[in-house]
Amino acid sequence: MIPNQTTLPKKTGKVKFFTTLAMLLIIIITSAVITDVDFWQLFMNVGQAGYILDQMSRPDWSYVSIVLGPLVETIRMAILGTAFGALLAFPFSLYVARNMESNKAISSVLRFLMNIIRTIPELLLAAVFVAVFGIGPFAGIIALAIFSFGMVSKLFFESIETIDEGPIEALKSSGANRLEIMRYGVIPQVISYYWNYVLFAFEINIRASAVLGYIGAGGIGIFLQRALSQVRYDRVAVIILIIFVVVLAIDYVSNKVREKLL
Amino acid sequence: MATTQAIAEQRPVIQLVNVNKTYPNGVQGLKDLNLSIGQGEFVIVIGLSGAGKSTMLRSINRLNEITSGDIIIDGQSITRAKGKSLREIRRNIGMIFQSFNLVKRSSVLRNVLTGRVAYHSTLNMILGIFPKKDKEIAYEALKRVNLAEKVYTRADQLSGGQQQRVSIARALAQEPKIILADEPVASLDPITTERVMDDLLRINRDLGITVLVNLHSIELARKYGDRIIGLRGGELVFDGPTAEATDSTLRAIYGEAILEEEDNKGEA
Ligand SMILES: Nc1ncnc2c1ncn2[C@@H]1O[C@H](COP(=O)(O)OP(=O)(O)O)[C@@H](O)[C@H]1O
Ligand SMILES: [Mg+2]
Numbered sequence: 147m148i149p150n151q152t153t154l155p156k157k158t159g160k161v162k163f164f165t166t167l168a169m170l171l172i173i174i175i176t177s178a179v180i181t182d183v184d185f186w187q188l189f190m191n192v193g194q195a196g197y198i199l200d201q202m203s204r205p206d207w208s209y210v211s212i213v214l215g216p217l218v219e220t221i222r223m224a225i226l227g228t229a230f231g232a233l234l235a236f237p238f239s240l241y242v243a244r245n246m247e248s249n250k251a252i253s254s255v256l257r258f259l260m261n262i263i264r265t266i267p268e269l270l271l272a273a274v275f276v277a278v279f280g281i282g283p284f285a286g287i288i289a290l291a292i293f294s295f296g297m298v299s300k301l302f303f304e305s306i307e308t309i310d311e312g313p314i315e316a317l318k319s320s321g322a323n324r325l326e327i328m329r330y331g332v333i334p335q336v337i338s339y340y341w342n343y344v345l346f347a348f349e350i351n352i353r354a355s356a357v358l359g360y361i362g363a364g365g366i367g368i369f370l371q372r373a374l375s376q377v378r379y380d381r382v383a384v385i386i387l388i389i390f391v392v393v394l395a396i397d398y399v400s401n402k403v404r405e406k407l408l
Numbered sequence: 409m410a411t412t413q414a415i416a417e418q419r420p421v422i423q424l425v426n427v428n429k430t431y432p433n434g435v436q437g438l439k440d441l442n443l444s445i446g447q448g449e450f451v452i453v454i455g456l457s458g459a460g461k462s463t464m465l466r467s468i469n470r471l472n473e474i475t476s477g478d479i480i481i482d483g484q485s486i487t488r489a490k491g492k493s494l495r496e497i498r499r500n501i502g503m504i505f506q507s508f509n510l511v512k513r514s515s516v517l518r519n520v521l522t523g524r525v526a527y528h529s530t531l532n533m534i535l536g537i538f539p540k541k542d543k544e545i546a547y548e549a550l551k552r553v554n555l556a557e558k559v560y561t562r563a564d565q566l567s568g569g570q571q572q573r574v575s576i577a578r579a580l581a582q583e584p585k586i587i588l589a590d591e592p593v594a595s596l597d598p599i600t601t602e603r604v605m606d607d608l609l610r611i612n613r614d615l616g617i618t619v620l621v622n623l624h625s626i627e628l629a630r631k632y633g634d635r636i637i638g639l640r641g642g643e644l645v646f647d648g649p650t651a652e653a654t655d656s657t658l659r660a661i662y663g664e665a666i667l668e669e670e671d672n673k674g675e676a
Pocket of ligand 2: 461462
């Protein structure tokens with residue numbers, strides 16, 4: 147028996163919880179005041195939300211046949227963007243991984259550039275490319291390719307840096323050259339990670355691709371933008387539903403494949 | 409044993425001439441080493457941890473650069489070889505590692521086939537095109553280490569001893585003149601140790617491949633070696649037929665520690 151331990155010590159968590167809550171409220175209210183939020187209007191808009199929801203609950207099914215083409219374009223943009231980016235990321239990662247005996251100066255410059263690319267949001271990229279190449283899917287594909295390149299490269303070269311160096315040494319001692327060492331000592335160890343990251347990028351790109359059209363970079367997004375500006379929430383509902391179904395389906399398949407890979 | 413000595417005098421396949429190796433941190437791995445190893449010899453290199461056994465073996469196929477001196481493989485200086493000619497010399501030297509160094513996710517056959525890579529054009533190798541003959545060579549090599557039935561098994565599904573025998577098959581697939589084994593049994597239990605050492609001995613006897621094995625254990629060295637080479641502090645301190653490596657001789661060179669070495673295997 148534990149002697150004399152009669153009173154249960156107080157939990158310290160409660161005080162902490164309330165101070166956190168108070169702090170949060172203060173932060174929200176001050177930022178609302180600073181940014182001029184009109185609480186009255188916020189309240190009024192709730193009424194409008196009712197109207198929107200009402201319209202959305204009666205989708206314009208005839209619109210499906212019109213947005214099917216753009217939907218395919220969106221998927222195609224995502225596929226091409228992912229493919230181009232991932233294709234480039236493969237040799238790039240093999241070059242810049244620190245354990246691959248590449249030129250140190252060149253690979254750190256390349257890594258630096260890649261990190262810069264990764265900080266640019268893809269919407270911004272797409273906006274720039276729409277300005278450069280004009281409205282259409284090409285701008286979207288390039289933006290998605292650059293985004294996928296950055297993402298897959300980063301994840302993939304970090305995986306390469308964690309491999310078992312033993313097989314590399316074995317290949318080297320058998321007289322293999324650098325490319326052969328990569329092909330038989332490195333790639334078999336990391337190829338499943340690569341496909342995993344490519345599919346992951348694709349999942350993200352499908353969502354991004356749907357949004358990109360909104361700023362004129364091709365695909366279904368432009369129809370979303372149009373329906374919204376025409377206040378046709380019955381059509382907005384159709385588009386959102388379709389995107390939802392496609393994203394879910396692709397995520398499902400992709401997840402199944404990735405489970406198999408690892 | 410007398411016969412292998414005689415052959416050794418006829419035709420050295422490995423010659424070390426005044427070899428020195430100083431690591432960048434100043435540690436002297438090898439000190440003025442002179443050695444000649446003949447075609448078909450089974451040589452065992454002994455010495456305490458840090459004696460320079462690995463450094464010596466890895467200098468022979470130039471996984472290590474040496475600081476001065478020369479190493480001559482089958483009449484050709486590997487020290488001065490560059491690019492393709494260096495790789496061609498390496499192709500004739502199979503290497504076996506303590507940690508097996510297999511690609512664990514690949515099949516046994518894939519792993520053994522990598523021993524053939526240096527024989528073909530880079531383009532064919534990138535595309536993964538091995539001639540049919542190579543698969544036969546790989547399969548033969550697996551039969552030699554009694555692992556023919558594991559040909560399509562993933563390497564990581566095998567036991568340590570089996571993995572080491574796959575790595576022997578990989579070295580054999582190179583059709584090498586020399587096999588270097590750096591503590592090949594240090595992470596294996598006594599029974600698998602015996603199988604692996606038996607395989608190495610059989611390869612030496614049947615195929616006439618020169619075998620050089622680094623070992624911790626004096627007992628194993630005596631059981632398998634024709635000739636024993638002793639290193640201490642990077643220097644050659646013993647070189648002679650196994651019969652001369654008696655307890656008292658070794659004790660005189662190394663002190664008591666060398667005879668107890670088996671008990672503390674946990675070495676880098
Ligand atoms: N890469 C390295 N850098 C610096 N010193 C090393 C390196 N590798 C080995 N050494 C040193 O060289 C000496 C010989 O090492 P090694 O050849 O591994 O001995 P052994 O294989 O006989 O245990 C040791 O003192 C070791 O610490
Ligand atoms: Mg060693």
